[in-house]
Amino acid sequence: MKFRLSSSYGVMEEVRNGPHTGVDLAVPEGTTLRSIIDGVVTNVFDGSGNIGEGVKILGEDKREYIYGHMSDVDVKVGDKVHFGDVLGESGNTGNSTAPHLHFGVKEDGEFVDPSVLAPKLDSITGDIGIDKSVPWYDIEGRVDLAMESAKENMKEEFKEMIYDFLRAVRDVVIELADIIALLGGGIFIILGAWKLKNANRWVSIIFVSRILIKVLLGGYIG
Structure with missing residues (x-):
């Protein structure tokens, strides 16, 4: 005092x-x-x-x-x-x-x-x-301390919003990287399968394509 x-x-x-x-x-x-x-x-x-x-x-x-x-x-x-x-x-x-x-x-x-x-x-x-x-x-x-508490709560909420945004960006980047890697690997396998002869070629392409579509759609194809 x-x-x-x-x-x-x-x-x-x-x-x-x-x-x-x-x-x-x-x-x-x-x-x-x-x-x-x-x-x-x-x-x-x-x-x-x-x-x-x-x-x-x-x-x-x-x-x-x-x-x-x-x-x-x-x-x-x-x-x-x-x-x-x-x-x-x-x-x-x-x-x-x-x-x-x-x-x-x-x-x-x-x-x-x-x-x-x-x-x-x-x-x-x-x-x-x-x-x-x-x-x-x-x-x-x-x-x-109602006003001070409100200010602190606003600060915490803003920080949480920033954290949520950064986490969402991180998740999107990781998912994009996984998708790109998956697509690249699938295309590489399909191109390799193209060299096979006759039915084996199409069976391999359809099989790999089916796997790619299933993964990209979250496994909804049985």
């Missing part, structure tokens, strides 16, 4: 009246903060409360995502946001002892442990863009 996890979910600390309701990332003031979810902004905190300036987003998954202690908010209530959209900048507002981002998640009105989302949050925080090397987790901890 780019930023240190300075406070975990549920810890008891002197600066709070109860267990910590989220996680804190020690990000410098002015760091770009981005939305971790597609959703709608339902609240913009004005800085008068403990959480300072901040944003609450109602995600499409029906959970609420809370960003606190911001120094600047670039969205307003009612704005639709998508994953990666800029929300504003981190700060040191409200009940805060140092610049950091407070991040919390509510489900059915109750705070839940957002720790599993810390790598994903960390990867989209800051000015260097999204770090695609970090696995992105949802709130249950399931890895969301």
Whole structure:
């Protein structure tokens, strides 16, 4: 992770009246903060409360995502946001002892442990863009790699198509070589049989021709 996890979910600390309701990332003031979810902004905190300036987003998954202690908010209530959209900048507002981002998640009105989302949050925080090397987790901890998996599957399917094509070409070349060798050998035998006299000549030619036709047609002549 780019930023240190300075406070975990549920810890008891002197600066709070109860267990910590989220996680804190020690990000410098002015760091770009981005939305971790597609959703709608339902609240913009004005800085008068403990959480300072901040944003609450109602995600499409029906959970609420809370960003606190911001120094600047670039969205307003009612704005639709998508994953990666800029929300504003981190700060040191409200009940805060140092610049950091407070991040919390509510489900059915109750705070839940957002720790599993810390790598994903960390990867989209800051000015260097999204770090695609970090696995992105949802709130249950399931890895969301659908797009990457699809790309890999496409690559594997393309490679398999190439292999199948090359194998087919190889088989055709081998079959052509066998057919050419068979025809050449048969013609050579027929020409040799032509030197025989009378009935022996035609018996030999018919016999060899019959064998050639049978082989070329896949043995369908009895």
